[in-house]
Amino acid sequence: MQNLGVNVLFEGTTIQRLLEGLLVTAGIAFLSIIIGSLLGIGMGLLRTSQSKTIQFICRLYLEVFRIIPILVWLFIVYFGVPSALDIHLDGEIVAVIVFSLWGAAEMGDIVRGALESLPKHQIESGKAIGLSFWGLYRYVLIPQAVRRMLPGAINLSTRMVKTTSLVVMIGVIDVVKIGQQIIERSVIKVPTASFWVYGLIFILYFIICYPLSKLSKKLEAKWEN
């Protein structure tokens, strides 16, 4: 047992580099979740609007993000847009843009679902005490919708964290890419390097996503009634 594969993780700066990569991943995911959620709330409100045109446009927007794979979106914004406009966009920025727009579309759907699930007489009794359109949303509808949408929103967040692994395709050095580099460097010396490195990456993703899904289950149980 003179060559324990697991040692590959403790050589030099391996762990530190992986954590830096994780920070890139987590940073992109975090920013996108925040921006996407804010845009998504607006989108959700628009989708409950009376106007058929607005409804159609928002629906189209969502479907476009659902039909076209996220990877293709990353390529369009990373290669297509800059060449058309003759500008340069960093991979990280492209990633945040694409994930935020995607998050907005999906979050909009979650917000819409939550708002529509509220009983109609909540709207009427809000109106009956003289609440304005905004007052109604702010004090009556959104607080109730938030409870109903949190599990879905958290689920979406974990999906976004996981999907950030695609950013390697547009040149962003994320945790997976760094893992590959480490494996390539050490695989001759340590044949089991991929097992250990990917194993660690697995655990790192787990550490980010597990508390989220745990939280969602807890809130679900708490707000059941």
Next chain:
Amino acid sequence: MNKENNQVLLEIKDLHKEYDTRAVLDGIHLSVHKGEVIVVLGPSGCGKSTLLRCLNGLETIQGGDIEFYGKSLTGPNVNWQETRQKIGMVFQNYDLFPHMTVIENILLGPIKVQKREKKEVMEQAAQLLEKVGLLDRKDAYPRQLSGGQKQRIAIVRALCMNPEIMLFDEVTAALDPEMVREVLDVILGLAKQGMTMVIVTHEMGFAQAVADKIVFIDAGKICEISEPEEFFTNPKTERAQQFLNIFQF
């Protein structure tokens, strides 16, 4: 005391309401004087709820006019937010906001809509809650209350806006029979204080006790307007007699 001589608070003139071209209210004329208690009776589906909802701007109307203190409530320029503060409404379903405590439910309108002082509203709310016997439940959530308690709170919530008139749409219809009384007593109390009210109910004894006037509607039209005594002992129309017979076993 004849309240017919009081100021007219609400004037309904030739009101027409349609759902997809089907007439639901068909030429309703009715005046509500200050301090008057009007009970609207009629078979299911005749348009009672729709009438109340029109008075509160929850439905758009297709013809005629509603005037509140002489000012028209039809057309796009009506400020419903302001008007609804003066026309309180309590619905059949317990419509409290489930994410707020009793006191938060009551304070929302007065503080956020009417921008009144919290302290002053608090005092009024406490008085009203005391009156309906629920002061000790002020920090409870709606789900911790019985149906009758929720309905009494809904009434307090509407009253705390200091409305000029209250609309009640079958507020006891969804209640357990044992709880009907406590809610009706609150409404009787309001009548004694001179609150102007339009009440839709299926409780005939209560209707007779509380009403100054009974308005009997059938198929979207007013068939008969009578004093309660007269309506229950000797209705003018055949249709009203048939309706009353249903309640006699």
